[in-house]
Amino acid sequence: MTQASLPVLFLSDLVVLPGMVVPIALDDAAQAAVDAARSSSGGELLLAPRLEDRYASYGVVASVERVGRTMGGGAGAVLRAGQRARIGSGVTGPGAALWVEVEPVAETVTDHARELAEEYKRLVVAVLQRREAWQIIDQVHQMTDPSKIADAAGYAPYLTDEQKRELLETPDVEERLETVIAWTRDHLAEAEVSDKINEDVREGMEKTQREFLLRQQLAAIRKELGEGEPEGAEDYRSRVESADLPEDVRAAALKEVDKLERSSEQNPEAAWIRTWLDTVLELPWGERTDDVNDVTAARAQLDADHHGLDEVKERIVEYLAVRSRRAERGLQVIGGRGSGAVILLAGPPGVGKTSLGESVARAMGRTFVRVALGGVRDEAEIRGHRRTYVGALPGRIVRAIKEAGSMNPVVLLDEVDKVGSDYRGDPAAALLEVLDPAQNHTFRDHYLELDLDLSDVLFIATANVVEQIPQALLDRMELVTLDGYTEEDKVAIARDFLLPRQLERAALTEAEVSITDAALRELAANYTREAGVRQMERLLAKAMRKAATKLAVGDRERIDIDEPDLKELLGRPRFTPESAERTAVPGVATGLAVTGMGGDVLFIEASAHEGTAGLTLTGQLGDVMKESAQIALSFVKAHAADLGVDRAFFEDKAIHVHVPAGATPKDGPSAGITMVTALTSLATGRPVRSEVGMTGEVTLNGRVLPIGGLKQKLLAAQRAGLTEVFVPLRNEPDLDDVPAEVREALTVHVVGDVLDVVRGALTPADEVAATQAA
Numbered sequence: 001m002t003q004a005s006l007p008v009l010f011l012s013d014l015v016v017l018p019g020m021v022v023p024i025a026l027d028d029a030a031q032a033a034v035d036a037a038r039s040s041s042g043g044e045l046l047l048a049p050r051l052e053d054r055y056a057s058y059g060v061v062a063s064v065e066r067v068g069r070t071m072g073g074g075a076g077a078v079l080r081a082g083q084r085a086r087i088g089s090g091v092t093g094p095g096a097a098l099w100v101e102v103e104p105v106a107e108t109v110t111d112h113a114r115e116l117a118e119e120y121k122r123l124v125v126a127v128l129q130r131r132e133a134w135q136i137i138d139q140v141h142q143m144t145d146p147s148k149i150a151d152a153a154g155y156a157p158y159l160t161d162e163q164k165r166e167l168l169e170t171p172d173v174e175e176r177l178e179t180v181i182a183w184t185r186d187h188l189a190e191a192e193v194s195d196k197i198n199e200d201v202r203e204g205m206e207k208t209q210r211e212f213l214l215r216q217q218l219a220a221i222r223k224e225l226g227e228g229e230p231e232g233a234e235d236y237r238s239r240v241e242s243a244d245l246p247e248d249v250r251a252a253a254l255k256e257v258d259k260l261e262r263s264s265e266q267n268p269e270a271a272w273i274r275t276w277l278d279t280v281l282e283l284p285w286g287e288r289t290d291d292v293n294d295v296t297a298a299r300a301q302l303d304a305d306h307h308g309l310d311e312v313k314e315r316i317v318e319y320l321a322v323r324s325r326r327a328e329r330g331l332q333v334i335g336g337r338g339s340g341a342v343i344l345l346a347g348p349p350g351v352g353k354t355s356l357g358e359s360v361a362r363a364m365g366r367t368f369v370r371v372a373l374g375g376v377r378d379e380a381e382i383r384g385h386r387r388t389y390v391g392a393l394p395g396r397i398v399r400a401i402k403e404a405g406s407m408n409p410v411v412l413l414d415e416v417d418k419v420g421s422d423y424r425g426d427p428a429a430a431l432l433e434v435l436d437p438a439q440n441h442t443f444r445d446h447y448l449e450l451d452l453d454l455s456d457v458l459f460i461a462t463a464n465v466v467e468q469i470p471q472a473l474l475d476r477m478e479l480v481t482l483d484g485y486t487e488e489d490k491v492a493i494a495r496d497f498l499l500p501r502q503l504e505r506a507a508l509t510e511a512e513v514s515i516t517d518a519a520l521r522e523l524a525a526n527y528t529r530e531a532g533v534r535q536m537e538r539l540l541a542k543a544m545r546k547a548a549t550k551l552a553v554g555d556r557e558r559i560d561i562d563e564p565d566l567k568e569l570l571g572r573p574r575f576t577p578e579s580a581e582r583t584a585v586p587g588v589a590t591g592l593a594v595t596g597m598g599g600d601v602l603f604i605e606a607s608a609h610e611g612t613a614g615l616t617l618t619g620q621l622g623d624v625m626k627e628s629a630q631i632a633l634s635f636v637k638a639h640a641a642d643l644g645v646d647r648a649f650f651e652d653k654a655i656h657v658h659v660p661a662g663a664t665p666k667d668g669p670s671a672g673i674t675m676v677t678a679l680t681s682l683a684t685g686r687p688v689r690s691e692v693g694m695t696g697e698v699t700l701n702g703r704v705l706p707i708g709g710l711k712q713k714l715l716a717a718q719r720a721g722l723t724e725v726f727v728p729l730r731n732e733p734d735l736d737d738v739p740a741e742v743r744e745a746l747t748v749h750v751v752g753d754v755l756d757v758v759r760g761a762l763t764p765a766d767e768v769a770a771t772q773a774a
């Protein structure tokens with residue numbers, strides 16, 4: 001076909017490549033072109049893409065196959081595209097159509113083009129397989145002409161018009177094939193990624209659909225079993241009638257059943273009544289466990305569960321003995337103020353308060369429940385919400401009884417010192433009622449609105465700081481203090497109780513892992529600094545986990561842990577004695593204090609700078625402690641001569657007393673003598689001896705007054721590595737409570753006059769002079 005000029009039709013929404021058969025709608029321009037082709041050029045015309053910025057350089061020569069109606073009803077024609085042709089300049093021709101010169105492109109097909117064509121066919125087949133277009137695959141297989149194969153890309157839906165135009169304008173067969181191969185590869189790669197994504201999405205969908213179906217089936221099964229529908233009034237009636245309830249409870253419950261019967265299903269009250277009935281039916285109304293009232297067995301149980309604590313165990317056993325005797329004689333448990341109706345175990349964390357409670361329950365053959373009171377500020381937490389409340393619940397006491405499953409459990413009221421009170425009522429007042437034997441046989445929970453007899457419950461309370469317990473509550477309790485353990489105690493507890501438990505948790509046996517006493521001692525002394533053994537237990541757990549891993553991965557059959565091995569297992573020791581370093585400068589003295597965590601050492605730092613005389617206090621000190629500092633300063637000024645202080649020192653200096661750690665609030669008078677010592681040390685330039693610690697209140701004329709918590713303080717002194725302590729004379733009797741091991745490790749000076757403290761605690765002047773000279 002070598003026609004020199006043809007009518008041309010520019011197409012904007014379609015790129016036609018050689019070999020394609022395309023239907024087109026006949027608008028005016030198309031009609032003119034088709035008419036011109038049929039009348040003047042043997043039915044042929046040139047199809048070319050309409051470009052925005054220029055005339056296309058190539059088009060295809062097409063023949064008009066058919067003219068008729070399109071599906072939409074308008075005029076249309078079917079054109080069959082033949083050869084690619086270069087477009088020359090416009091020429092005039094018959095009819096209304098545009099005419100252009102055309103020069104058909106002659107193509108040469110090389111072997112390389114054939115190879116490329118085969119490659120392209122493979123790719124196209126891959127694309128078509130994904131779409132499962134099997135018929136078209138057959139047609140592709142039948143194609144042999146590389147040029148036609150390349151131009152078949154005109155049908156590819158994944159190519160843009162832009163890309164198709166580029167193919168039209170690439171007359172070289174090899175080049176055309178290479179281009180289209182690259183595009184098809186890209187398309188396949190993208191399709192794989194999106195397939196993957198689709199698959200993931202589909203899997204997710206299937207999972208939700210599956211769950212949905214399962215849930216529907218579950219609902220159907222429930223319904224079949226009669227579980228789906230809420231229980232009706234009749235079910236409740238028979239449950240109430242057959243349950244072992246006290247008469248008044250049964251009457252109240254039946255009244256509610258009647259109400260339920262009358263209320264409609266849609267009424268929210270029906271749901272409330274059901275929840276209430278469920279709660280009442282779940283309470284262990286008639287349930288009691290039989291008490292074991294064997295005092296010797298109780299002591300044996302406490303001994304089996306706990307190392308040491310002799311005095312504590314004795315007190316508990318006495319309490320149990322009296323209780324059981326009164327019960328035997330039919331006497332009521334004594335109540336009211338000072339009755340000691342409840343044992344209060346007070347002491348720092350991890351000293352075994354909770355586990356003693358459990359032991360008591362075990363010894364008496366009772367169930368044990370713990371009620372955490374820490375942070376309870378709302379009375380309703382103890383006594384329940386009124387039922388009219390949305391989401392009302394019974395209080396913690398009722399829940400504890402429910403959990404215990406018997407009316408005479410041991411209930412551990414944990415952390416009674418941490419109950420607060422605010423506008424929501426006073427939980428402590430509610431607790432008073434719970435604990436008072438005169439009232440607690442008719443305890444009324446707001447939610448339950450029934451009398452609950454708590455008189456058979458054995459309450460044990462625990463607290464860290466006795467001073468924070470409301471006085472009225474404290475009055476009713478028998479205080480038993482646990483002050484903390486000595487190093488030797490800790491080693492024994494770790495060896496005999498904690499280690500066996502941790503071995504078991506890590507699924508290890510004594511034959512596989514052992515730990516020496518020396519290592520345990522190192523753990524107690526330098527890896528932990530606590531009154532109890534909580535941290536110690538954690539470290540042992542960690543060591544056992546590491547040991548288990550070592551056994552699992554290594555070829556060893558047994559691990560023996562000694563002191564030097566700790567570093568590898570647990571890292572470096574966290575606590576090392578710091579007193580020497582802290583007291584190296586004048587003005588710092590080591591005090592002994594009791595916090596909620598047990599005894600501790602605390603450093604009092606005093607410094608002076610030029611300026612207006614005055615006293616600044618920092619470190620979150622309470623009022624009493626601030627006053628102590630003022631008293632101490634006044635005392636030092638007034639007794640400058642006795643203390644060897646130059647009076648002029650304080651005249652033109654601002655004094656600053658700080659008690660680290662600054663973020664912990666501190667209060668109490670017992671740092672008095674420590675402050676006097678720190679200030680004297682500052683004014684004389686004589687540092688406080690690093691091995692010395694002290695505690696005692698001081699009066700304006702230097703008398704040393706007694707303090708509380710001596711045992712805890714001395715335990716802390718020993719823990720911190722101090723060897724000498726000054727304590728008030730009037731605390732001398734308390735020294736009997738201090739474990740022998742601690743008393744042996746410490747030189748204890750009992751003092752009545754603060755001058756004796758200062759004399760004993762400061763580094764002697766000649767020593768200071770000698771050090772300075774050196």
Ligand SMILES: Nc1ncnc2c1ncn2[C@@H]1O[C@H](COP(=O)(O)OP(=O)(O)OP(=O)(O)O)[C@@H](O)[C@H]1O
Pocket residue numbers: 305306307308309347348349350351352353354355356462464493497498532533534537
């Ligand atoms: N004397 C002891 N003999 C054996 N084990 C002990 C002894 N003292 C404490 N323990 C163990 O130490 C761990 C911590 O004790 P427990 O939880 O009873 O402390 P706690 O005083 O109740 O502390 P908290 O005030 O934080 O509740 C427990 O595993 C307990 O068994």
